[in-house]
Amino acid sequence: MSPEEKVLLIPKIENGFVIDHIPAGAGGRLLHLMQRHREFDNVLITLGQHYSSRRLGRKDLLKIQANELPSRFLQHLALLMPGVTVKRIRDFKVAEKVVMETPDLVHEILRCPNPNCITNHERGMGTTFHLVERETKTFRCNHCERHFTQTALTATLNI
């Protein structure tokens, strides 16, 4: 495939963000998550799926023509897909690049999976989870003190 054809497949953006190294097939879920964040309502987003990747074999990527990414979205992203790369694009070039890591703290973006946790019963109350073991991606609810895997926590997002 010539470089020209590649440009057609993945159009370059002048300014914005590229979320790269999304595991193949997971780009759709991420797009679905973005639709929950109202900041993206009028933003031009392009999803590319199943590109060749040296690291992953196949990968998805998203190009977002926005000036900023909301911090709540970045928290969701780090929790759901640690390992993806977020690149800031300025004048068609990569100006900044960050590999998302499982966060140490997840604040006010998730529901506690424990139905008896006070956070599920007190009006207007947020949640906080601390990472207690990075290897197993285990988090602890700051209130009910129960431990949850990242999978159990993000299951409450229903995406």
Next chain:
Amino acid sequence: MKRDLISIEDLSLRKILEFLDLARRIEGMPLAERAHLLDGRLLGVLFFEPSTRTRLSFEAAMLRLGGRTIGFSEVASTSVAKGESLSDTIRTVEQYCDAIVIRHPREGAARLAAEVSRLPVINAGDGANQHPTQTLLDLYTLQHLFGRIDGLRIALVGDLKYSRTVHSLVHALAKFSGIEFVLVSPESLRLPEYVKAVPEGRLQARETTDLNEAIATCDAIYMTRIQRERFPDPLEYEKVKDSYLLDRAALRRAKPHLKVLHPLPRVNEIAPDVDATPHAAYFPQVGYGLIMRQAILASLLGGMS
């Protein structure tokens, strides 16, 4: 800065030792002096679910230090029954008193109360989560009985899966040196892996289903009730409810200094004929509980440093 007692997980070994030391000092204090430590102070005792013995213990502790108490022991007669939020209840009650003791059926409720209140908050049980004053009184009992906690061989018996008392005690004991645990339970009620993974590393623990082995080798046996209300499936409860019965005959193989503890109430797990043996320590444990709760109140309310 105000201080709270919400979870045993929040306490360092040093802090635990401070509470034990304070309890010892209060116990050694002349009654006339002790009776005025918290003169003029008012404790809010908010029990959103019934627990007679814990409530009585806190109220007795406060009254015997010269303080007074207000509160409720069930929510039917309060604004909570009308739908008031916990935060609003706490912000209202804190206008009346100097510290708050809370028991609540929801896990994390005491933490929330501490977050919204400017007063010291003491957790007297939040659902299946924490009951830190029980753990501190258990430690005080052990120290009283043996003169030390380090190096004891302790059996935990019964419902090790659901018992919050056991989980908290394991985490607190793990902070001490050389504790050997013998974990005695039916297969279906074993101590969960996440409880075994204490911050200090792996527990030095032997797991068994045989209570007799524990009786013969341990310094202390901590019995627990198998609680019907913790079982999602009533059939599972029926299978294991009478798994362990400690009676006088079984204690014949015990070391002379073996002590039996229990958070109470007991049902069938300790036979009444154990009560008269020198091994029975569960009623003195209630008395040590009163002293420890006095120490906690005096510490958080500033009656003693």
